Amino acid sequence: MNWGGPIIHTGGGWSAIQFLTALFPPDFSPDFLAIAFKATWQTVTYAVAGITLAVAIGLPLGIIASGTILKESSPWRTPLIASTRLLLGALRAVHELVWAVLLVAAIGLSPMAAIIALALPYAGILGRIYAELLQDVPQQPLQALRAAGASPLRVLLYGYLQMALPDMLGYSFYRLECGIRAAAIMSFVGIPGLGFQIQISMHDLLFSQVWTLLMFLVALIVLVDLWSTRVRRSLLA
Amino acid sequence: MIRSPNAIRAYRQQRQPLTFARASFYAFFLIAATSWGFILLSGDSGLTDLFTTKTWGNAGRFLSAMLGLNSELTPAYLQASRWMDTGKLAYHTLAMSVLAIGIAGIGAFLTLLLAARNVSNGDLGGAPSRAGTVAYHVTRASYIFSRGVPELVWAMIIVFFLSPGILPGALALGFHNYGIVGRLTAEVVENLDPAPARALRAAGAGNTKMLLYGILPQALPQFITYLLYRWEVVIRTTVVVGFVSSGGLGREFILRLSWFHYTDVSVIIVWYLALVIGVDLLSAWLRRLARFE
Numbered sequence: 001m002n003w004g005g006p007i008i009h010t011g012g013g014w015s016a017i018q019f020l021t022a023l024f025p026p027d028f029s030p031d032f033l034a035i036a037f038k039a040t041w042q043t044v045t046y047a048v049a050g051i052t053l054a055v056a057i058g059l060p061l062g063i064i065a066s067g068t069i070l071k072e073s074s075p076w077r078t079p080l081i082a083s084t085r086l087l088l089g090a091l092r093a094v095h096e097l098v099w100a101v102l103l104v105a106a107i108g109l110s111p112m113a114a115i116i117a118l119a120l121p122y123a124g125i126l127g128r129i130y131a132e133l134l135q136d137v138p139q140q141p142l143q144a145l146r147a148a149g150a151s152p153l154r155v156l157l158y159g160y161l162q163m164a165l166p167d168m169l170g171y172s173f174y175r176l177e178c179g180i181r182a183a184a185i186m187s188f189v190g191i192p193g194l195g196f197q198i199q200i201s202m203h204d205l206l207f208s209q210v211w212t213l214l215m216f217l218v219a220l221i222v223l224v225d226l227w228s229t230r231v232r233r234s235l236l237a
Numbered sequence: 238m239i240r241s242p243n244a245i246r247a248y249r250q251q252r253q254p255l256t257f258a259r260a261s262f263y264a265f266f267l268i269a270a271t272s273w274g275f276i277l278l279s280g281d282s283g284l285t286d287l288f289t290t291k292t293w294g295n296a297g298r299f300l301s302a303m304l305g306l307n308s309e310l311t312p313a314y315l316q317a318s319r320w321m322d323t324g325k326l327a328y329h330t331l332a333m334s335v336l337a338i339g340i341a342g343i344g345a346f347l348t349l350l351l352a353a354r355n356v357s358n359g360d361l362g363g364a365p366s367r368a369g370t371v372a373y374h375v376t377r378a379s380y381i382f383s384r385g386v387p388e389l390v391w392a393m394i395i396v397f398f399l400s401p402g403i404l405p406g407a408l409a410l411g412f413h414n415y416g417i418v419g420r421l422t423a424e425v426v427e428n429l430d431p432a433p434a435r436a437l438r439a440a441g442a443g444n445t446k447m448l449l450y451g452i453l454p455q456a457l458p459q460f461i462t463y464l465l466y467r468w469e470v471v472i473r474t475t476v477v478v479g480f481v482s483s484g485g486l487g488r489e490f491i492l493r494l495s496w497f498h499y500t501d502v503s504v505i506i507v508w509y510l511a512l513v514i515g516v517d518l519l520s521a522w523l524r525r526l527a528r529f530e
Contacts, residue, residue, distance in 0.1 A: 015398055046276070
């Protein structure tokens with residue numbers, strides 16, 4: 001590592017000026033707007049597909065990790081909960097792009113590899129939060145269900161899930177915003193979308209296009225953020 | 238007994254009103270179905286490849302290569318020097334994450350008062366001014382922009398200007414987290430008890446004194462907690478930012494992978510996980526301290 005070199009590299013100052021002046025104006029030509037809209041849609045599809053897969057993986061793992069379907073007396077209870085928690089921790093310890101690079105090396109570059117890479121850490125986060133939310137459910141209604149002779153599955157369906165669902169949905173919607181950003185940077189392994197277009201425009205030194213794409217990305221994030229905030233407010237009301 | 242379709246519909250609507258949340262859930266379901274449709278139908282999604290023996294054979298070969306099986310070379314994890322060299326890079330990565338959190342924290346701290354609505358509209362005492370309102374909107378816009386752009390995209394832009402190393406990566410992470418921490422702390426300031434700040438104002442305190450004695454004592458524990466939470470996220474992301482800003486473990490990870498030095502990749506992943514777990518534990522301990530329990 002060379003610590004003694006200049007902070008700004010040769011030509012860096014010139015590039016910075018070029019980059020900043022390219023903001024006036026950004027590239028809003030119809031041809032490029034079409035590309036930007038298509039890239040935005042691609043990013044949304046990957047984010048949404050990744051999040052749905054993450055919920056599909058995270059929900060069962062979270063239910064097991066919460067220990068709600070396991071009898072107190074069962075000898076499997078402690079090892080099963082501990083190993084599921086360990087699995088969830090391992091999933092979320094690794095960043096989605098590191099998963100992506102590893103998966104591409106293991107199974108090859110395809111949209112599914114990117115979606116799985118996105119889903120794995122998000123399943124780890126969602127599973128942990130789901131488990132915590134399920135454990136925080138008030139106990140009296142559950143005891144009433146059990147006293148009425150409901151099986152553990154029924155108690156889960158009509159007790160735990162019924163009560164924790166608003167919070168679980170709210171948190172999943174909150175994660176959608178992060179998922180959009182994660183999908184955008186999947187470009188690094190070659191997945192199309194906003195990040196991919198930014199990379200191309202950057203390499204072509206077409207900085208006014210970069211600004212347009214950045215605006216699309218920020219607008220998309222703000223839109224999803226507003227949506228998820230309203231959903232959470234509506235769920236809490 | 239309810240029989241007519243209209244009555245049934247009325248009964249259902251009475252039981253399950255179409256709230257915004259419910260409508261959003263249906264909308265999300267629709268978007269999800271369309272997204273999966275697009276991905277699975279548009280050309281080669283790779284879904285069918287997931288269930289072929291060839292793919293699993295490749296995955297198996299990749300894993301055994303990472304473990305150093307079937308190779309006459311000494312695997313990297315049996316060489317102490319490799320562990321030391323990678324450890325040095327792990328230290329650089331750690332430095333990068335601390336630098337990034339420092340940048341984000343200082344940035345958020347300096348804009349704390351500008352971004353809080355109750356400061357700019359005079360709710361904490363002091364006259365509301367047009368300049369204050371403008372500053373509020375500008376600061377909030379800067380939060381939104383820096384938060385909306387992912388770390389990796391920031392890094393892609395910054396390496397165009399700065400020499401590769403720790404600094405561009407730290408700046409990229411710092412810019413992104415500045416927006417997140419800034420927004421969270423501004424919300425803390427907006428929700429805190431206004432009485433001490435108002436009392437200070439009434440006694441003639443200026444902005445700086447009100448910040449130091451009226452707002453900070455209340456907001457600081459929460460501010461530090463948020464910074465520590467973000468540090469846990471940042472340490473996971475430093476590797477990714479290192480891919481493009483060529484600093485620390487990230488660069489080594491990408492290089493070793495492209496040279497097919499798979500056992501070195503394993504060593505890097507172990508160091509990476511050690512960093513993540515270490516920072517998680519350290520942050521949990523510091524957060525307990527910050528709450529003064």
